[in-house]
Amino acid sequence: xxxxxxxxGDSAGKWSCDSxxxxxxxxxxxxxxxxxxxxxxxxxxxxxxxxVQEYDKYWRVYTASVKGFAIGxxxxxxxxxxxxxxxxxxxxLKREMGSIIADVISSLKETLKYGMFLGTFAGTFVSVDEFxxxxxxxxxxxxxxxxxxxxVAGPSMLLTGFNTQHxxxxxxxxxxxxVLAARCGIKSPRFGSLCKPLSWSNGDLxxxxxxxxxILCAYILKQDSLPPSYKSFLNKHGGKDPVILNGIRDLxxxxxxxxxxxxxxxxxxxxxxxxxxxxxxIPCSMIHGNQSCAAHCFSFLFQAYQRALPVYLPVxxxxxxxxxxxxxxxxxxxILSKGILxxxxxxxxxxxxxxxxxxxxxxxxxxxxxxxxxxxxxGTFAPGLALAVEKKSRRMEISLYCFARAIESFFAxxxxxxxxxxxxxxxxxxxxxxxxxxxxxxxxxxxERDVFRSKYLNVLDWVFGIPLPxxxxxxxxxxxxxDAIPAIVF
Numbered sequence: 001x002x003x004x005x006x007x008x009g010d011s012a013g014k015w016s017c018d019s020x021x022x023x024x025x026x027x028x029x030x031x032x033x034x035x036x037x038x039x040x041x042x043x044x045x046x047x048x049x050x051x052v053q054e055y056d057k058y059w060r061v062y063t064a065s066v067k068g069f070a071i072g073x074x075x076x077x078x079x080x081x082x083x084x085x086x087x088x089x090x091x092x093l094k095r096e097m098g099s100i101i102a103d104v105i106s107s108l109k110e111t112l113k114y115g116m117f118l119g120t121f122a123g124t125f126v127s128v129d130e131f132x133x134x135x136x137x138x139x140x141x142x143x144x145x146x147x148x149x150x151x152v153a154g155p156s157m158l159l160t161g162f163n164t165q166h167x168x169x170x171x172x173x174x175x176x177x178x179v180l181a182a183r184c185g186i187k188s189p190r191f192g193s194l195c196k197p198l199s200w201s202n203g204d205l206x207x208x209x210x211x212x213x214x215i216l217c218a219y220i221l222k223q224d225s226l227p228p229s230y231k232s233f234l235n236k237h238g239g240k241d242p243v244i245l246n247g248i249r250d251l252x253x254x255x256x257x258x259x260x261x262x263x264x265x266x267x268x269x270x271x272x273x274x275x276x277x278x279x280x281x282i283p284c285s286m287i288h289g290n291q292s293c294a295a296h297c298f299s300f301l302f303q304a305y306q307r308a309l310p311v312y313l314p315v316x317x318x319x320x321x322x323x324x325x326x327x328x329x330x331x332x333x334x335i336l337s338k339g340i341l342x343x344x345x346x347x348x349x350x351x352x353x354x355x356x357x358x359x360x361x362x363x364x365x366x367x368x369x370x371x372x373x374x375x376x377x378x379g380t381f382a383p384g385l386a387l388a389v390e391k392k393s394r395r396m397e398i399s400l401y402c403f404a405r406a407i408e409s410f411f412a413x414x415x416x417x418x419x420x421x422x423x424x425x426x427x428x429x430x431x432x433x434x435x436x437x438x439x440x441x442x443x444x445x446x447x448e449r450d451v452f453r454s455k456y457l458n459v460l461d462w463v464f465g466i467p468l469p470x471x472x473x474x475x476x477x478x479x480x481x482x483d484a485i486p487a488i489v490f
Contacts, residue, residue, distance in 0.1 A: 057130045060465050061123055067463045068122030073115030078318035080107035082310065113160045121156040122463050125149045125442060143447065150442030154435025158428075168227055170430035170437070172404035177440035179400065183451035184444060204395040209384030211402035216357050216380035218409045221249050221373070225412035230405055237307055237354050239300060240287070241266055247276075247286045252371050282365040293362040297355055304351035312346040345389065349398075352386040393453070 084103055128149035132141050157166060185191040186199055200206075218225045219234045223245075226234065235242070243262045250257050260276045263286055267274050272289045280286075288296035316339040321328060328335050357380055364379035365371050387395050414420045444451055445460055452460070 057134075061126045061130065064126040064464055065119045065123030069115040069119030071459075071463065072118030073111050074321075075318060076114035077107070077111035078314050080111060082314040083107070085310075117156055117159045120159055121153045121438075124153040124156055126464060128152045144443075146446035147439050147443040151435050151439035153442075154438045155431055157431050157434050165428075165430055166434070167408050167430045168230070168404050170433040171407050172401055173437040173441070174433050175400040175404055177437040177444075179396070180444040180448070180451050181440060184448050187448070187451070204399045205385060205387055207403055208387040208395070208399040209381050211399065211406040212353070212357070212384035213377050213381040214406035214410050215402060216383065217373070217377055218413065220245055220376065221252065222409075222413055222416075225409040225416070226405070227408070237304060237311075237350065238357075239304060239307075239354065244286055248283045251280065251283050251286075252373055252376050254372070281369055282362075282371055284362050284366065287358055287362060293359065293366070296362075297359040300358060301351055301355040304354045305347055308347035308350040309343065311350065312343045315346065316342045342391070345391065346394070349386055349389045352389060353383050356386055357383040 084100070084107060087103065088100065125146075126149075129145055132145045132148065136145075157170075160166065185194065215226075215234070219231075219238060223231050223234075238245075243259055243266055246259060247257060247263050249255075257278055260278060264274060264276055267289050274285065274289050276285055284293060288300075291299070320335055320339050360382045361376065361379040364375050368375055384399075387398060390398060411420060445464075449457060
């Protein structure tokens with residue numbers, strides 16, 4: 001161990017068999033855990049404050065790969081399982097058995113792909129980390145080793161499909177890397193004053209409002225700028241038929257109506273007989289028929305909550321089984337009650353978000369008595385405030401996820417308008433962005449562990465196997481850091 005640790009054997013915390021019985025020393029060495037890692041923070045990698053125990057590098061690579069595969073397959077497979085269950089409720093099993101079997105096969109393929117993706121990422125990161133440590137010295141390479149290993153592991157994303165773009169995922173990971181970098185900047189004596197504005201406590205709400213304005217406008221005006229899966233998600237929870245959205249788009253864009261008869265026919269099928277005015281100035285009658293704006297808001301909220309519950313049930317259940325796998329057996333009632341409360345709370349957020357989108361749109365149009373794109377953007381800005389219902393620790397996660405979708409939609413819209421002619425010609429830019437982002441994230445993981453929340457550290461440590469001093473067996477985020485950076489806008 002002294003060879004690979006770059007002279008660590010001569011440090012104060014070394015293993016020494018001169019002062020104790022050699023047999024006892026060998027026992028102590030053999031009892032060291034095989035899952036300990038050479039990849040730790042610079043403060044931990046300096047190894048000045050605690051002894052380094054031996055570990056099996058090959059075993060570490062193997063376990064990281066297996067655990068990465070388990071997380072990827074578990075998350076993707078769990079979501080696919082609940083999705084299939086939802087479809088089964090809407091289909092007649094006998095008549096659509098072939099379609100259901102095709103969905104199951106497709107879900108299994110996607111589950112394997114994502115399992116291989118995260119398994120390969122974890123295995124590649126650990127392998128490169130150990131290789132650089134062995135070739136360049138454990139302590140000598142401590143400050144940059146994780147940066148290189150994270151960048152090299154990034155192309156593992158290609159295993160999800162060589163022809164499948166993951167721009168939204170790449171941008172989301174980029175946002176996560178930017179947040180971690182900003183937290184490091186806030187701690188820095190040199191850059192702390194420059195990064196201080198990023199610690200605005202309500203920054204997550206503002207970021208969500210910006211994202212909502214772009215996403216909801218794209219949902220109504222240009223759905224092609226959204227990824228297919230996210231477009232399907234919005235069409236489901238937006239609660240409006242495409243024919244209604246087309247009518248709203250025609251009115252907002254100042255175009256002649258193309259299918260008012262289709263909207264009237266749709267309402268008639270639902271038992272509502274209306275006659276739409278081709279000279280209308282606001283789209284309220286298209287949005288909610290004969291209902292008032294307030295009555296539509298409350299009825300839509302109730303329906304949206306029912307649609308949201310199946311979405312968040314796996315979001316809370318699957319991570320609980322992975323992260324709190326031991327506590328589920330010891331205190332199942334506590335874990336389950338938190339999961340149920342979280343599901344109810346997040347479902348309320350999503351339903352409020354969707355219902356308020358229509359409410360604010362109607363309100364702005366009624367106040368101004370006209371409809372146009374700027375007013376639509378203004379009306380879809382306020383629904384982001386629904387995020388305040390969520391738990392504070394989840395607000396930044398949701399806002400970053402939506403911001404990534406909004407950025408992708410914005411640039412796609414600009415490209416279609418001719419302002420970014422080369423945007424569509426970039427081949428696998430998502431892999432490059434993802435690799436750069438994972439390099440930053442893994443570097444922060446190795447060098448600035450206190451900028452991570454404890455739950456993320458627990459998962460990362462479980463996968464990558466990081467050595468901790470006896471005084472820090474369960475890593476926790478510093479209180480001073482969490483107080484200084486409650487929310488970061490980037």
